[in-house]
Amino acid sequence: MNKKNFTFILSLLLLNLIFRVEVNTATQDSYYIPTNADVDHPPKNILVGSYVGGRSHIKPMLDIAAVLSERGHNVILITSGNYTPASEYPTIKQISFGPAFDVKKIRSVANLMHKEFDFTKFAFMYEMGINTYEDAFVKYKNVAIDQNIDLFFCHAMVNDACLDAGRALNKPVVGFMSYLNAMDLKTYKSDPLFRCNISLENESFLERFKCTIVQPLRMLNIVNYFSNQLNDLRSKMGIEQVFMSPMRLAKNSLVLIDTFFGFELPQTVPPNIQEIGPVLSKHYPPLTPELSDFINGHKRVLYVAFGSRFFTTIENNSKLLQSFIEAINKKIVDGVVWALSQTPEDDFYPTLSLSDGSQVQTSLILNNKHPHIHILKFAPQFAVLNHTNTKLFFSHGGAGSTHESLFTGTPMLVIPLGGDQLGNAQKVELAGMALSVNKFALDVNDIIKHTKSKRKYRAADLIEYILYRNNLDNDSNKELKEWLPASTRMGFIKGNNYDIYGTILGIALGLIGGILWITIKSIKFIAKKISPSPNQKPKRE
Numbered sequence: 001m002n003k004k005n006f007t008f009i010l011s012l013l014l015l016n017l018i019f020r021v022e023v024n025t026a027t028q029d030s031y032y033i034p035t036n037a038d039v040d041h042p043p044k045n046i047l048v049g050s051y052v053g054g055r056s057h058i059k060p061m062l063d064i065a066a067v068l069s070e071r072g073h074n075v076i077l078i079t080s081g082n083y084t085p086a087s088e089y090p091t092i093k094q095i096s097f098g099p100a101f102d103v104k105k106i107r108s109v110a111n112l113m114h115k116e117f118d119f120t121k122f123a124f125m126y127e128m129g130i131n132t133y134e135d136a137f138v139k140y141k142n143v144a145i146d147q148n149i150d151l152f153f154c155h156a157m158v159n160d161a162c163l164d165a166g167r168a169l170n171k172p173v174v175g176f177m178s179y180l181n182a183m184d185l186k187t188y189k190s191d192p193l194f195r196c197n198i199s200l201e202n203e204s205f206l207e208r209f210k211c212t213i214v215q216p217l218r219m220l221n222i223v224n225y226f227s228n229q230l231n232d233l234r235s236k237m238g239i240e241q242v243f244m245s246p247m248r249l250a251k252n253s254l255v256l257i258d259t260f261f262g263f264e265l266p267q268t269v270p271p272n273i274q275e276i277g278p279v280l281s282k283h284y285p286p287l288t289p290e291l292s293d294f295i296n297g298h299k300r301v302l303y304v305a306f307g308s309r310f311f312t313t314i315e316n317n318s319k320l321l322q323s324f325i326e327a328i329n330k331k332i333v334d335g336v337v338w339a340l341s342q343t344p345e346d347d348f349y350p351t352l353s354l355s356d357g358s359q360v361q362t363s364l365i366l367n368n369k370h371p372h373i374h375i376l377k378f379a380p381q382f383a384v385l386n387h388t389n390t391k392l393f394f395s396h397g398g399a400g401s402t403h404e405s406l407f408t409g410t411p412m413l414v415i416p417l418g419g420d421q422l423g424n425a426q427k428v429e430l431a432g433m434a435l436s437v438n439k440f441a442l443d444v445n446d447i448i449k450h451t452k453s454k455r456k457y458r459a460a461d462l463i464e465y466i467l468y469r470n471n472l473d474n475d476s477n478k479e480l481k482e483w484l485p486a487s488t489r490m491g492f493i494k495g496n497n498y499d500i501y502g503t504i505l506g507i508a509l510g511l512i513g514g515i516l517w518i519t520i521k522s523i524k525f526i527a528k529k530i531s532p533s534p535n536q537k538p539k540r541e
């Protein structure tokens with residue numbers, strides 16, 4: 001990012017601060033009425049699985065799991081590393097895959113973070129999924145058998161092992177995702193991952209052709225390559241093969257999507273795919289006394305957090321830090337809180353040269369010696385966003401962060417780094433939360449009205465439905481028949497009525513052809529009648 005970009009961002013900062021609209025935060029009390037579900041329903045054992053881990057992936061799943069746990073169920077989380085803020089969910093047991101999954105160790109990831117991100121860069125995810133599949137599958141399966149698990153609640157990204165293990169043990173599998181396009185793609189939607197607009201509504205024919213035919217075919221080609229590798233592994237391990245387990249999930253099972261219409265572009269979804277977002281916690285960790293003092297002592301705080309899984313280059317880190325110092329010097333903000341989870345000190349240049357020529361030592365700032373910059377590893381994000389002094393959230397645009405910011409009404413400045421974040425950035429922009437200040441004033445109250453999140457209780461209800469539905473036959477766990485639209489069973493052609501349309505087109509073409517044929521024949525016939533044929537001798541009478 002160059003200086004021009006930063007000037008641009010700083011002017012946006014200024015704009016946002018000036019036009020900052022105070023929005024009363026809605027209370028997060030929940031008003032769900034306990035059902036008598038526990039009357040004759042014995043508690044069940046639920047496995048929550050996410051291979052990649054990371055707070056933004058796991059937290060919403062745990063918020064739903066916490067409701068299930070309140071209702072008497074026994075919940076076990078399996079993920080890599082230790083989910084650090086475990087104190088938030090004291091009722092949930094945790095089993096670890098081993099050391100935390102370190103995104104930085106994978107070379108290709110490090111490269112792709114700094115380039116324009118599109119689906120062609122997904123290869124690293126598939127590679128990672130394949131490399132870890134066998135271990136993960138065995139672990140999921142063993143834990144499920146040991147703990148007598150009744151239901152698998154799997155994050156559906158890079159987690160084929162969880163989806164397959166549930167199926168292999170003939171247990172119901174419920175999927176979780178924040179990216180609706182991956183589960184139910186509509187012809188009128190696309191994504192910056194395909195280098196396309198999130199909405200194809202106003203795109204040209206060529207653009208729509210690219211976004212619905214060309215790019216998906218290119219992606220299919222990549223997916224196919226990795227899917228074959230994973231299937232080789234599956235057949236070696238005696239596991240049922242499948243083209244893509246998330247696709248099978250979308251076709252056969254309940255999938256909970258952590259998004260909501262208003263943020264997500266509206267579309268219809270089949271009954272087995274349910275949007276239950278934004279999932280928000282009932283209790284959020286409060287500000288630590290230190291952080292509370294810092295934010296109370298500053299009136300215009302910029303909060304910066306790029307999520308626990310993303311990081312950038314030394315050059316960019318240094319530029320970010322420098323721009324924050326300059327923003328303070330220019331009195332655009334008076335305080336900066338930066339949650340820097342993946343970034344050690346050696347990811348910065350040791351000294352920064354400011355534009356006024358002065359030098360600053362990075363280590364002093366990173367050790368919180370600067371009076372107006374507070375750096376910490378893990379910030380209680382919701383509490384920070386909820387504070388009236390926090391005027392702007394500089395974010396990577398992950399789903400969880402975006403939802404929290406929408407909920408607290410904190411304007412966002414989004415730098416999407418990859419994945420679904422590019423689409424999220426466009427969505428908040430369209431919702432008027434970022435950049436466009438006037439729209440922001442109009443929309444946030446509206447959005448808040450729709451997002452007083454009680455929807456995780458719905459998610460928990462849905463999961464309980466799956467737990468207690470009468471399993472009529474041995475395969476009922478593999479297919480949620482009662483909720484699947486018939487079109488999923490009818491195949492592509494019948495499901496879309498293409499055979500009918502084809503027949504009608506055929507009949508229409510036939511009729512048109514027939515009419516043309518008759519017309520031409522008639523014209524010829526009449527022409528013949530009128531003009532004398534050349535071999536007929538002209539009659540002379």
Ligand SMILES: *[C@@H]1O[C@H](CO)[C@@H](O)[C@H](O)[C@H]1NC(C)=O
Nearest residue numbers: 001113114312313315316417
């Ligand atoms: C990071 O810095 C590089 C140059 O070193 C630049 O090309 C890139 O756009 C930057 N990326 C982000 C996400 O800031």
Ligand SMILES: *[C@@H]1O[C@H](CO)[C@@H](O)[C@H](O)[C@H]1NC(C)=O
Nearest residue numbers: 196197198199201202203426
């Ligand atoms: C997407 O389409 C909308 C409406 O046509 C337009 O305003 C917006 O700039 C487009 N975004 C991109 C990234 O092309």
Ligand SMILES: *[C@@H]1O[C@H](CO)[C@@H](O)[C@H](O)[C@H]1NC(C)=O
Nearest residue numbers: 198199200201202203265430
């Ligand atoms: C496309 O254009 C129509 C008409 O101008 C407008 O109402 C609609 O909001 C646009 N769609 C998007 C996604 O920008």
Ligand SMILES: *[C@@H]1O[C@H](CO)[C@@H](O)[C@H](O)[C@H]1NC(C)=O
Nearest residue numbers: 025283284382383386387388
């Ligand atoms: C959010 O802010 C409101 C009003 O300032 C306060 O009543 C509420 O307790 C805060 N919630 C959290 C979780 O910090």
Ligand SMILES: *[C@@H]1O[C@H](CO)[C@@H](O)[C@H](O)[C@H]1NC(C)=O
Nearest residue numbers: 170470471472473474475476
């Ligand atoms: C389910 O499977 C068991 C053993 O595999 C079999 O005995 C039983 O008849 C099956 N039940 C149904 C309804 O198919």
